[in-house]
Amino acid sequence: MRIRKLYGAILVSVVGPTLMFAGTISGKVTYTGTPVKQKPIDMSKEPSCAKQHATPVTTETIVTGGNNTLENVVVYISAGADDANAPAQAVTFTQKGCQYIPHVIALHTGQELQVLNADQTSHNIHPLAKVNREWNKSQPPGSPAIQEKFDQPEFISVKCNIHPWMHGWFAVLKTNHVSISKDDGAFSLPDLPPGKYTITAWHEDYGTQTQDVTITGNETKSIDFSFKAKAY
Amino acid sequence: MNDLKRVHFFSAILTFVLAGFTLAQAQDAPDVGPHPPAPLKNMESHIGNITGHSKDAKGDYRRYCAGCHGDLGDGQGENTPWLDPKPRNFTLATFKCRSTLTGTLPTDEDLYNTIARGLTNSNMPIWNTFTKEQRANLVAYIKTFSPRWEKEKPGEPIKIPAEPPVTIESISHGKALFTKLECWKCHGPEGKGDGPSASTLTDSQDNPIRPYNFAAGGDDSRFKCGSTNADVYKIFITGLDGTPMPSFADVIQPNDAWDLVHFLRVLQVKRHSKENDVLKAAGGRIPPYVEKQAETPANQLENRAAGGGN
Numbered sequence: 436m437r438i439r440k441l442y443g444a445i446l447v448s449v450v451g452p453t454l455m456f457a458g459t460i461s462g463k464v465t466y467t468g469t470p471v472k473q474k475p476i477d478m479s480k481e482p483s484c485a486k487q488h489a490t491p492v493t494t495e496t497i498v499t500g501g502n503n504t505l506e507n508v509v510v511y512i513s514a515g516a517d518d519a520n521a522p523a524q525a526v527t528f529t530q531k532g533c534q535y536i537p538h539v540i541a542l543h544t545g546q547e548l549q550v551l552n553a554d555q556t557s558h559n560i561h562p563l564a565k566v567n568r569e570w571n572k573s574q575p576p577g578s579p580a581i582q583e584k585f586d587q588p589e590f591i592s593v594k595c596n597i598h599p600w601m602h603g604w605f606a607v608l609k610t611n612h613v614s615i616s617k618d619d620g621a622f623s624l625p626d627l628p629p630g631k632y633t634i635t636a637w638h639e640d641y642g643t644q645t646q647d648v649t650i651t652g653n654e655t656k657s658i659d660f661s662f663k664a665k666a667y
Numbered sequence: 668m669n670d671l672k673r674v675h676f677f678s679a680i681l682t683f684v685l686a687g688f689t690l691a692q693a694q695d696a697p698d699v700g701p702h703p704p705a706p707l708k709n710m711e712s713h714i715g716n717i718t719g720h721s722k723d724a725k726g727d728y729r730r731y732c733a734g735c736h737g738d739l740g741d742g743q744g745e746n747t748p749w750l751d752p753k754p755r756n757f758t759l760a761t762f763k764c765r766s767t768l769t770g771t772l773p774t775d776e777d778l779y780n781t782i783a784r785g786l787t788n789s790n791m792p793i794w795n796t797f798t799k800e801q802r803a804n805l806v807a808y809i810k811t812f813s814p815r816w817e818k819e820k821p822g823e824p825i826k827i828p829a830e831p832p833v834t835i836e837s838i839s840h841g842k843a844l845f846t847k848l849e850c851w852k853c854h855g856p857e858g859k860g861d862g863p864s865a866s867t868l869t870d871s872q873d874n875p876i877r878p879y880n881f882a883a884g885g886d887d888s889r890f891k892c893g894s895t896n897a898d899v900y901k902i903f904i905t906g907l908d909g910t911p912m913p914s915f916a917d918v919i920q921p922n923d924a925w926d927l928v929h930f931l932r933v934l935q936v937k938r939h940s941k942e943n944d945v946l947k948a949a950g951g952r953i954p955p956y957v958e959k960q961a962e963t964p965a966n967q968l969e970n971r972a973a974g975g976g977n
Contacts, residue, residue: 480863557849559913563871568815569761570770571906573913575848581917596911597852599867 458627458650462657463620464508464636468664470497476600483555484533484598494600495538496640497664504620505638505662507539509590509606511613512624513645514633518611521546525582528593528603530558530574535593535603539639541613542605544588550574550581558598562591562605571596590637604639636660710816712775712806719775719803721811727801728808735790740812750790753874755909760813761871763907764892769914771822772815778806780893787889788879825904827897828921833929833941835949836956841930843956844923848915850903853878858934871909878911881934888938899928 473493478485498506521543529536531553542548550560552574560581561571566589572581585591585607595601606613614622624634627650637643641662648656712719735744735754742756755762764781765773782802785793794802810816831837845851853868855861858881870876879890888894892902904924906914919927932942933953946953 557852559911561871561911561913565759568770568819569759569871569908571908571911571913572769573848573906573915573918575918578918596868596913597849597864599864599869 457625457653458629459623459625459655460512460627460632460634460648460650460658461621461623461625461655462659464505464510464616464622464638464660464662465503465620466499466505466641466662466664467503468666470499470664471667473497478533478598478600481533481556481598487532492532492534494602495534496602498538498618500618500620502620504616504618505641506616506618506620507537507638508616508620508622508660508662509539509541509613509637510616510622510624510660511541511606511608511635511637512610512627512632513635515630516612516627516632517609518543522611525549527551528605529553530560530595530601533558533595533598533601535601537603537615539604539606539615541615542585542607543611544586544607544609545584548581548583548585548605550583552576552578556597558595558601560593561596562593564589564591567591567607590639592639606637634658636662638662640665708811708817710807710810712779712803712810714775714779714799714803714806717799717803719800719805719807721804721807724801724804724808727797727805731794732805740809746790751874752789752870752876753872754791756872757809757812759909760815761909763909765822765905765908766824766901767822767905768825768916769906769908772819774821774824775803775806777821778809779803782806784889784893786891788891825901825916826921827900828925830896830928831922831925833945835945835954837926837929838933838942838946839930839953839956840923841926841928841933842953844919844927845930848918848927853911854881858882858931868911870911876910881931882936884935885937886939888935896925896928896932899931900924903927 473496476492476494478488478492495507500506525547526540526542527549528540529551533554533556552558555576557573557575559571559573563569564585566587567585570583574581585605587607588609589607591605591607593603593605612624612627614624616622629650629652631647631649633645633647635643635645641664644660644662646658646660648658650656708721710721729738733744735746735750736757737743737747740757742754744754747754760772762773762778762781763786765771765777767773767777779802782794782797782805785791797805851862852864853862855865860878860880862878865878868876868878890898890902891907892898902912903915904919905916906912929942932938932940933946936943
């Protein structure tokens with residue numbers, strides 16, 4: 436009897452999310468107004484990186500697509516879908532051409548972060564954490580991946596002190612329901628059981644916005660976020 | 668049981684009324700002078716056989732430390748606007764001088780040594796006027812400013828192997844590492860603190876910060892976190908948290924690290940040292956480093972063909 440119950444529980448927990456919880460929240464992130472022009476980056480002091488870029492590279496504080504879409508916005512469920520467990524696979528953050536690829540990553544608390552150096556120059560990875568512990572590690576070319584974890588939810592600014600233009604973000608969250616907008620501004624949060632959710636959209640310069648959404652069954656709810664571009 | 672409940676009930680009401688009364692009084696009281704909140708916790712420190720108590724450091728902290736580090740330990744003392752580098756913000760519990768790995772809390776001894784040593788090239792003086800007990804008490808007091816001291820244990824001190832003898836080969840290898848690990852990007856090819864990235868550096872609070880200039884000082888030159896060869900070893904293995912100086916713990920082997928120490932000493936051109944003596948004896952020239960690989964006939968040949976590497 437007890438075993439049968441256990442089987443039932445396993446069935447629900449394993450098969451359930453894919454069969455039963457088909458709710459999806461998706462939409463688009465856009466901006467209004469005129470975003471500031473991104474500054475060109477002069478990599479001449481680091482020739483091994485400079486030669487990797489055929490076209491000039493700019494800062495990535497604000498990255499936009501056509502039709503006023505906004506890239507690099509972290510859209511996640513900030514209430515209603517806290518996940519206790521971090522996914523087993525690591526999230527990779529690569530230093531290539533003296534840039535961070537991708538510019539923003541999302542991690543669950545306790546999830547493994549893997550930092551790679553694909554360049555022919557040393558980088559130092561310096562997450563300027565305030566809630567989590569701040570660390571700073573050198574990674575010369577050819578070094579193995581740096582593996583780290585963060586215990587507390589926090590948006591952590593990351594920089595390389597050797598190449599001061601390098602700047603990225605670690606979004607450490609309590610949920611696995613997260614989507615980072617691409618150049619079309621689109622995001623999608625699938626596999627949601629029925630319930631009430633708070634969706635937060637975070638942008639490194641434009642701040643955060645939230646919306647409440649209720650999922651009742653097998654449905655796709657569409658919500659959009661619009662950020663007002665800062666004048667400077 | 669019922670009686671007990673009644674007692675609880677009345678004591679709750681009493682507490683409530685008293686709390687309200689105190690609150691009202693506090694609001695009426697005029698705001699006179701700085702009145703830092705008492706440390707929330709009684710913290711301890713253990714240095715050798717001395718136990719420090721935070722409660723015994725309150726007077727010393729307010730008299731000697733608060734002017735720069737602030738009553739609240741946030742590095743916002745009344746002198747702060749005029750100081751460069753800025754005083755440490757103890758509420759972050761991020762410390763430069765540690766025997767522990769990057770991202771971990773320092774040991775009590777690390778903090779104790781920093782107080783005793785002071786921080787060169789800054790306004791933090793040598794506090795050797797304090798007794799050992801006073802210093803130990805201050806270490807405990809510093810720990811009242813961040814909850815990290817209650818939640819986390821200090822990191823494990825790194826193990827430093829015995830120093831091998833200084834040779835021209837170790838200096839030569841150290842130089843190769845200085846190039847390979849790109850220490851020169853900030854510290855400059857001659858260690859003068861003038862590397863290509865030097866002028867852009869900021870600390871974690873966004874204040875400009877200069878890389879160490881090895882060539883500047885004479886016999887009295889000190890590093891931020893000590894003056895011995897083991898201190899130099901510790902500095903680049905642990906990194907100076909809160910600054911651009913990263914940890915090299917994962918990328919340098921213990922014996923290689925000693926070779927780097929020997930080379931860094933040679934960059935201190937005006938300081939008498941056994942490293943500079945060895946260099947002088949070798950004719951003042953650092954020979955190019957020949958990579959020691961596993962002795963296979965193939966790479967022996969390669970080394971010879973390359974005319975000694977580098």
